[in-house]
Amino acid sequence: MSLMTDDVINFTSMLRMSYDFLHSGRKFNIKSNRKGKKLISVVFPFSDLVFAAKAIPIFPIRLEKFKVNTYLEALNSASGLFGWKAVSNFLGFIRKFDFLKVFDGIIDDVINSLNYKYNNMYDLGIEEGVSNDFCYGIKALYGMHSSRHNNLDANLNVIIRCSAFNKYYESLKRFSDNLIWLDIPPRNIGNALEICTGNVKETISQLEKLTGNSITDNDLRKQFRISNECRELYKEIIYEISNSNFYPCNPATFSEILALLSISFQDFNSNAETYLKNFRNLVKEMKERIRKKIGMDVSNRPRILLTPRFGGWEPESHNLIYKMGGRLLYADWEILGALENIEVYAYSDPIEAYAKFLMDITTKGVGCDNNALTDSYIRVARKMDVDGLIFIELFGCHSISNCYTMLRQKVRKELEIPTTALTFNKIGENIEQVKTRLGAFMEMFN
């Protein structure tokens, strides 16, 4: 899959983010590397409270050892000596003499080793007793916990409307006594916001007890400012850069970046400040390349939104769409409302602001039912001005990805753009079928 190499090699920020994603987590398996901080598993972009507690949030797959080539490792060591910018320039230079095809290997490994590991975790989840009937995400997550629960100090369980997921949270009791819960009222009625604020307070006190650190309003505000800036940058990529006629890289790479961003956004690669720095650089580098016309003219390529992908999707899709003349975009967190800012004012209550953020996700983004959820899809597709929509019907998902009938009707009525559904069970399974379906779908744009 060398098609991305030329693109990514000059994206220092992307190299750094990928490196952090794959490697910075593994070191936390060793207690001394945590510097006395507690390691708390998170899923979905709900890591703010953990950061504010001066603990380390981790999306548990990042504790795994990835089969990554030694060059990325070497790059990291070199970056320690010369800085990432210098390393990137150097790479750009020697890329010209790359008879060893070293760099192809680097990028391939980042993508493939992640997918390979996901499938591993999925298999482990089934081995450990999760019924085959559950979604890819739950099986893989269960596998991750089964594999690394010994290294975790606690798990943050934020209640969502998916009953399977809430039961999955409960099943983690098998691995840990330290489950920290955060309940979100399903609807914003009466004084639900006040109740949610109380729930956030309760979670904060559990985190304080676990870490021994108190969480001040200023700790929260500081963290919210960082994550808000990340959210703004994320939206800039989704709405502005993805909408431009010239991409800073080829469209398949662009999709890959969106996919990596969405996975890493869950725990900010365990270091919010570094993540923000990389995010800033990424946006800056993208704009710079567009300005200098380094990248690819994509004006004649239809823009296709694929969703939902966080519970599992076929990563080969964006390469296929690219080869078929389109560009594929991922924007799950925006659709689900997780890229809305948390209000931060000097004199307002940050706990209440966070509760409001969570309640908005539940009631407006994800929605307490599929009517609200399908409205979210329509809202974002319209705002992104996409030309088509691919919906993932994830096997075993009874919540987010089962609203296709309703969504299709709304898309026809309100957006009038082509739409199709792809079924998904496991990465790498049914690629031929995906290819055929995408082929038929892309025909509509010719």
Place this chain on the structure above:
Amino acid sequence: MVDLEFFLEYYEFLKQEKEKGKKIIAYMSHDNIPEELIDAAGFIPLRLIFSGNDELMDKGADYLPTSTCSFALSTIGLFSVKPNKYRFLDLIDYFIVSNHCVSDICSSEIICKYFDIPRIDFYVPYILSENGLKYYRIELIEFKKKLEEIRGSSISNEDIINSIEKYNRFRRNISKIKYYDISGSDKLELYQKALLYGPKILELRNFNVNNAGQININNKKNVILTGCSIFLGDDLIEIIEKGGGNVIFLDTWVGDVYFSQTLEDNWLDQQKKNNPFDILTEMFKRNTYTDHVVPNFIEYKIKKIVSIINNLKEKLGISNIGVINHIIKFCDHMSLPREQLKEKLQAKNYFVLNIERDYSRASHGQLSTRIEAFLEMI
């Protein structure tokens, strides 16, 4: 299993109530729906507790993926196919969309949207905490408002208290049948009828419990049925009986989980002067055996099964009792914890069988073989 005649009777019953001006409020949700409020409003709660078959599941799959639980798919299918005996579904005035599980939300929403039934939302928190209870109370308030809006007048506290007492009596009476010496299928039929008719069943002439003893439990392989309910029209319990087993206890929502939720008279008397929402909230709090809530479902479930077995041993002098954990395929609530439940019960030396199945005809043969093999072991 109930016969066609029952469906006709039930249709007549609902029709007559409707003719009296009562609204029929239907829901799929397995519990935590405050039917006392519906009753106090002068309406009829209609619990959809009907199992399915291949045709109904297929029809349901026009709206939701086939990886949705067979009960939810079949319930949608019922509204799509409307088999003749289910024509009482045409009498439904409102449908409650609730979040017992996410399949409940999605299917109920589809039924309202595609079969044109006005909806009422009632959502239940997932965690039984102080704040969860506060939230439940807000939902009660909203629900009452909605019912008042429908009926065009307010519902008095006195009416709510009366309904609470009425339902409490009803549950207590029906819960007594758990130790009656009748077959599991007869008990199930009574539970199912009681759930459909509500307190009214105690007034019906043809509702009687034959306590003379149709079977001798000691000569049968006795099992407790836990997990998913056996819905009306499902022949699972007959399969167990044909295999030589007797379901001695139904630890399911259509069964003891619902009917054991009773309040002590003394306590209720003391509460009468308080706001009835306090009582309803307390009932929600005490409903710890519901499969809806986290994070202690498994612990509570195991504790309950152990106490049922000890109780039965003590009361009836039965030594070996097996546990059949019934899982409707793709059920979020029962499928994920099935292995943990089995492991933990087996660690206590109980015989446990997990059966996961849908409503297709094709699964029958395999089901009987597995059940028979299990009963052999007891």
